[in-house]
Amino acid sequence: MNVLPPTWMTINAESYKRLLNRTAVSNTKRSKKHGATYQVKEAMEAIHAAFHRCDGTDPFDGLPLDGRQLSGRRCPTVCPIDNPSIANFEVLSLQTKEAKGAMNAEDFIAHCRAVVAHADATTTGLR
16 A cells, blocks of 8 residues: 655655554454454555545544644544444544543544533633
């Protein structure tokens, strides 16, 4: 598979291919435990497509992803969209993925709104 990283990522093609492969293998293993039937190659193609659909920003917070590094809070990572048994992914920051966990987009956004509403309504301030 001949793949090039999207223009917003400034890593070389070999590092990008390793990222795709490593991510596809881990997502496929995790998803198979939940009934997925797709193979690593299909996941790799879907992840590659997700990176190229991404404009270099996190779709939830709108902040830029760090396309130079593959580690850190703002590094790009992938998350299944809606149904983990289907090879359909979106790119988001590691920070958002860790906060989102297994919630779907609607539940995550509702939770974020509840957190902000609670923080605005309380006078205790930040802990």
